[in-house]
Amino acid sequence: MKENFLHFLWRFRRFDHTDLTTTLGQKIEILHPGGHNHHAGPDFLDARLKIGKTVWAGNVEMHLKASEWKQHKHQDDRAYDNVILHVVMEEDRPIHRADGTPIPCLEMRKRVPAKLLGVYEKLLFNEYWIPCQHQFHVVPTLTRNLWLDRLLVERLERKTEEVKLVLQKNQQDWEETFYQFTARNFGLKINVLPFEMLARSLPQKILARHKDSPLQIEALLFGQAGMLEKNLEDEYPNQLNKEFSFLQKKYNLSPLDSSIWKFLRLHPGNFPTVRLAQFAKLTQRSVHLFSKILEVENQKEIENLFGVKLDGYWLTHYLFDKESAKRNKSFGKEAIRLLTINTIVPFLFLYGNETAEVAFKDKALRFLEELKPEKNAITRDWENLGMKAGSAYQTQALLQLKNEYCDRKKCLECSIGGAILK
Numbered sequence: 001m002k003e004n005f006l007h008f009l010w011r012f013r014r015f016d017h018t019d020l021t022t023t024l025g026q027k028i029e030i031l032h033p034g035g036h037n038h039h040a041g042p043d044f045l046d047a048r049l050k051i052g053k054t055v056w057a058g059n060v061e062m063h064l065k066a067s068e069w070k071q072h073k074h075q076d077d078r079a080y081d082n083v084i085l086h087v088v089m090e091e092d093r094p095i096h097r098a099d100g101t102p103i104p105c106l107e108m109r110k111r112v113p114a115k116l117l118g119v120y121e122k123l124l125f126n127e128y129w130i131p132c133q134h135q136f137h138v139v140p141t142l143t144r145n146l147w148l149d150r151l152l153v154e155r156l157e158r159k160t161e162e163v164k165l166v167l168q169k170n171q172q173d174w175e176e177t178f179y180q181f182t183a184r185n186f187g188l189k190i191n192v193l194p195f196e197m198l199a200r201s202l203p204q205k206i207l208a209r210h211k212d213s214p215l216q217i218e219a220l221l222f223g224q225a226g227m228l229e230k231n232l233e234d235e236y237p238n239q240l241n242k243e244f245s246f247l248q249k250k251y252n253l254s255p256l257d258s259s260i261w262k263f264l265r266l267h268p269g270n271f272p273t274v275r276l277a278q279f280a281k282l283t284q285r286s287v288h289l290f291s292k293i294l295e296v297e298n299q300k301e302i303e304n305l306f307g308v309k310l311d312g313y314w315l316t317h318y319l320f321d322k323e324s325a326k327r328n329k330s331f332g333k334e335a336i337r338l339l340t341i342n343t344i345v346p347f348l349f350l351y352g353n354e355t356a357e358v359a360f361k362d363k364a365l366r367f368l369e370e371l372k373p374e375k376n377a378i379t380r381d382w383e384n385l386g387m388k389a390g391s392a393y394q395t396q397a398l399l400q401l402k403n404e405y406c407d408r409k410k411c412l413e414c415s416i417g418g419a420i421l422k
Contacts, residue, residue, distance in 0.1 A: 135420045182282075219244040224255050227320070
């Protein structure tokens with residue numbers, strides 16, 4: 001058993017209230033259980049209890065065993081001076097405040113319904129794909145949908161935390177921050193870090209000065225990526241190398257080590273060389289991307305903005321000095337869809353939060369509702385359980401549910417788990 005089970009019992013009053021008394025025999029009446037505290041300090045704040053003939057207002061602390069009060073050194077923490085009730089599964093020792101007065105204790109071990117405890121233990125100790133695999137379908141659809149709505153917002157808030165940190169480092173420069181996160185998306189999963197390092201080492205403002213020269217944009221990106229340092233045979237990469245030699249001195253650039261880029265097991269269309277060429281095309285075509293993102297109204301406009309197609313040298317090459325059959329190498333709809341989900345939507349959501357303009361948050365959610373559902377191992381397993389998502393809005397929420405609640409057995413913090421237990 002975990003302590004959060006006690007939190008659940010207290011919060012929803014799912015225990016036997018018959019002759020509720022402290023371990024010293026004082027009658028207890030719960031007027032208000034208090035608010036569940038998810039931060040440091042007592043577990044429930046601002047509770048109102050009648051103990052004996054006195055009405056108390058204060059906090060409630062919980063442990064499986066009363067002795068954990070001492071183990072956690074609450075006696076030395078002034079935040080616990082206002083605890084009016086100690087709720088425990090077992091009082092293995094009496095607990096006193098710093099001034100020596102006893103803290104009233106409610107022992108729960110004989111007050112937990114056996115059936116409820118059995119359901120809880122089944123959820124906690126089974127090895128199913130999700131703990132409630134066999135009870136999931138009995139939860140009302142409305143309960144599930146409301147919880148998924150909350151989970152989507154929770155997932156977006158988690159994603160935006162990282163954006164906020166980078167935004168602070170960039171002195172609230174939204175354009176530079178969006179440029180860096182867009183670069184990460186061009187790296188797929190395997191080259192995310194190299195693309196991120198490249199964008200941080202080559203500020204957007206430098207590229208902006210050369211937006212009228214596709215050759216110089218590519219030279220800056222490939223040169224800073226460390227891909228122009230070896231002896232190259234083709235005329236085009238040698239042109240890039242010549243341009244970069246001049247620009248490197250002009251901007252005092254230190255290229256990355258080319259060994260950080262991963263090519264192994266990648267489809268040639270996803271080679272970092274191809275992705276860099278696509279990113280160069282996008283950067284040259286539209287430097288101030290974030291300003292344009294604030295103006296777009298649908299996915300089609302996003303596709304028009306990011307749908308770059310390579311030409312020239314890259315039509316017949318995936319790598320420098322290695323000619324291949326002529327083939328279109330565009331940044332396709334699927335890549336743009338992932339970019340929308342992982343970068344554009346979180347940025348719009350955060351911008352709406354930071355500026356208090358709800359319209360941007362609504363737009364972010366609307367984009368997810370309009371996008372087709374993601375296809376991956378987790379969404380397929382949800383589909384096998386009867387949860388077929390109709391949009392990226394739902395798949396993002398289901399990913400959050402699986403990763404942050406089901407895998408961590410946080411059933412007591414989940415509305416679906418709570419409904420099963422209630």
